[in-house]
Amino acid sequence: GALVYQYPRRTICKSGTSMRMECQAVGFQATSVAWYRQSPQKTFELIALSTVNSAIKYEQNFTQEKFPISHPNLSFSSMTVLNAYLEDRGLYLCGAGQGATEQFFGPGTRLTVL
Amino acid sequence: GEKVEQHESTLSVREGDSAVINCTYTDTASSYFPWYKQEAGKSLHFVIDIRSNVDRKQSQRLIVLLDKKAKRFSLHITATQPEDSAIYFCAASRNNAGAKLTFGGGTRLTVRP
Numbered sequence: 001g002a003l004v005y006q007y008p009r010r011t012i013c014k015s016g017t018s019m020r021m022e023c024q025a026v027g028f029q030a031t032s033v034a035w036y037r038q039s040p041q042k043t044f045e046l047i048a049l050s051t052v053n054s055a056i057k058y059e060q061n062f063t064q065e066k067f068p069i070s071h072p073n074l075s076f077s078s079m080t081v082l083n084a085y086l087e088d089r090g091l092y093l094c095g096a097g098q099g100a101t102e103q104f105f106g107p108g109t110r111l112t113v114l
Numbered sequence: 115g116e117k118v119e120q121h122e123s124t125l126s127v128r129e130g131d132s133a134v135i136n137c138t139y140t141d142t143a144s145s146y147f148p149w150y151k152q153e154a155g156k157s158l159h160f161v162i163d164i165r166s167n168v169d170r171k172q173s174q175r176l177i178v179l180l181d182k183k184a185k186r187f188s189l190h191i192t193a194t195q196p197e198d199s200a201i202y203f204c205a206a207s208r209n210n211a212g213a214k215l216t217f218g219g220g221t222r223l224t225v226r227p
Binding site: 044105 | 156157159215217
């Protein structure tokens with residue numbers, strides 16, 4: 001079956017430092033990978049969408065300078081949160097899709113910023 | 115851009131009753147509408163979806179209705195059980211791959227024994 005792994009599952013970083021999180025698709029080819037953030041008590045916001053053979057598209061309020069993403073192949077993607085501050089805390093979800101199928105979500109990386 | 119509104123932020127029902135969660139969307143080009151469940155401290159779990167070529171879909175106790183004219187869709191959970199208690203999120207996307215989802219604000223469903 002199709003599975004999406006994310007690691008680390010939980011991480012704590014000091015304010016102003018950076019933190020990298022990874023997403024791996026197993027059992028299917030992730031032609032698109034979307035990164036979302038759920039801030040405390042809020043819904044899920046799309047950060048950026050990466051599609052193989054296309055440029056990564058960032059949503060309003062999110063930039064490549066702050067959230068650089070790598071999607072080097074059809075099974076792996078990573079995202080870094082640079083200079084993390086309190087407002088960056090939350091659950092970061094990776095959603096991977098293949099063609100016209102549903103999107104599979106990983107368990108998320110929960111980021112705490114001290 | 116697309117905006118998805120989830121009308122009930124909380125919903126409480128008695129075990130065995132039905133629960134209905136309603137969502138509206140703004141983008142007429144949206145064609146894929148999945149529902150997800152989030153249990154306490156956990157990630158999203160896919161529940162059911164509907165695409166714009168149909169107006170009703172059922173999977174066991176779950177029914178999804180889509181009214182394209184009103185830009186409204188709803189999740190009906192019949193014969194609710196305590197384990198149905200969770201936060202439910204509706205979402206909308208322009209393409210069937212659901213690669214770029216816009217989520218509603220979530221509905222906290224509590225099923226009372």
